[in-house]
Amino acid sequence: MRKMTNKNKQTEEQVAANRKAARKTAVILAVVALAVFAYSVYVVFDHATK
Amino acid sequence: MSQDITHDEVAHDHHDHDHKPKGFVKRWLMTTNHKDIGTLYLVFALAMFMVGGAMAMIIRLELFQPGLQFVEPAFFNQMTTMHALVMIFGAVMPAFVGLANWMIPMMIGAPDMALPRMNNWSFWILPFAFTMLLATLFMPGGAPAGGWTMYPPLVLQGGHNVGFLVFAVHMMGISSIMGAINVIATIMNMRAPNLGYLNMPLFVWTWLITAFLLIAVMPVLAGAVTMILTDRYFDTSFFNAAGGGDPVLFQHIFWFFGHPEVYIMILPAFGIISEIIPTFARKPLFGYVSMVYATAAIAFLSFIVWAHHMFSVGMPLGGSLYFMYATMMIAVPTGVKIFNWVGTMWRGSMTFETPMLFSLAFVVLFTIGGFSGVMMALAPVDLQYHDTYFIVAHFHYVLVTGAVYAIIAGAYYWLPKWSGHMYNERLGKIHFWWSTISVNVLFFPQHFLGLAGMPRRIPDYSTQFAEFNMMSSIGGFAFGLAQVLFVYIVWKTVRGGEKATAQVWEGAKGLEWTVPSPAPHHTFSEFGPVDLSKLANGEKFSILSDIDEKDDKQK
Incomplete structure (x- = not known):
């Protein structure tokens, strides 16, 4: 019978750990998106008040 | 020593628990399954494609002959604006997101x-966003009519559709x-x-960069649209020149x-074509790594060329020169891609199934759109082209025979995996030839119209433009009708037909082809022994016995 190594086996626990890491990535990206929004509004505001 | 295994063997190894939720609400409204959500996106995109297509038919009907025949000028302007908004945000983008959901x-x-x-x-x-947007058609004053670019002050002169438009764009x-x-x-x-990252299929890479x-x-x-909203309803003057705005x-x-948005609509298309051509050329993708870098380079350049859309607005000479040269640089990584696709096909054992035909047409016709893009990058020449039908021809070559063709190619390519049935190849080929001939009759004459000076976004025109407009409209009606055939082919394939195997295509490589067709509701809950390092090069899967041996030695 063919053997499987831990190196390429993916268990449900690993998937759950990956999802947890994915949530952190998502929060960082959401903050980046909000910052881009705020900065683009700031640029217009700044231009309008000069 | 690696030992080759068949795709079906890997499919057996894959663990599936096919627990589809029962009932319409649970299955579709409350679904969290990527395949179901992918299907929802694709069905939505197809519906919007039909709505936007119907608007295009109204536009071409009015332009069939000079003079005003069918619609009022104001309604014509609403149609051009809504056609663009629906096609960009409702059809092309959701279609790519649907493909990403299904396939990534x-x-x-x-x-x-x-x-x-x-x-x-x-x-x-x-x-909800599109219900809100389309509802403006029934409002007093009608839908937004200032163009999809929403330029002030024109957009501010609209009725209350402005609020609906802005909130729809927000959503x-x-x-x-x-x-x-x-x-x-x-x-x-x-x-x-x-x-690893450099083993991922190119569709995944292009989507990562697009995201x-x-x-x-x-x-x-x-x-920007939030400030349009405050200008319209809260008496600010950010963009309103009458109040000191800019x-x-x-x-x-x-x-x-807007310019990166163009690449958002074309990079996933590059990914789809990069999946299909190696399959039907039966060769690994030529220059995989250079494809990845070219995609990243195009994405980077997309941020630094935006003002080439504004040459006619006026800018300092240095600005014009910078934006001209920066824009022309995009041709370099794009050229890398075109040559890599040709290199993949070179001396391949090619067959010409429908997805391959659409991909080949993509390579040729997208290149035509790319060439006219380079022409427009020239600042002094752009002053002649600006706001003419030459621009309309350019972006329709890029977006219809580019993005839409890639979506159609992807749909034919992956439909057997989604539905479990093969589509009718004969009908697929009829759809291809019918679409490809008619789309060129539709858009190619628009180059001549633009060069002769016909402005875009007008419901009436001088009689000197009559012949090419009539030709373009006939092409438009034929192209629209061809897409009804596409809907029929998809519907027929989903309903039944010849059973598809797990691999579907002889030359297909990649994990998605290891699961049965139709793909079970849950896939890869656990993962079997497949050597993923061979994925990107399109080599056969192999058992990891060599890695096992190394691990044993280490122990």
């Missing part, structure tokens, strides 16, 4: 998207950003063990979003 988890061996509930939310925002933007976050989080965190573009530019559009600033901000 299966391509990287993930059980689902990283954030399934957010995935559901991303989709279900869209029908589309939120949906796109959440979808992009999900794609990035999935690719970065949910790849199967051993699957970063979306996060970088959609909030910019949201910011309408040109809006144009800069809009195109800082």
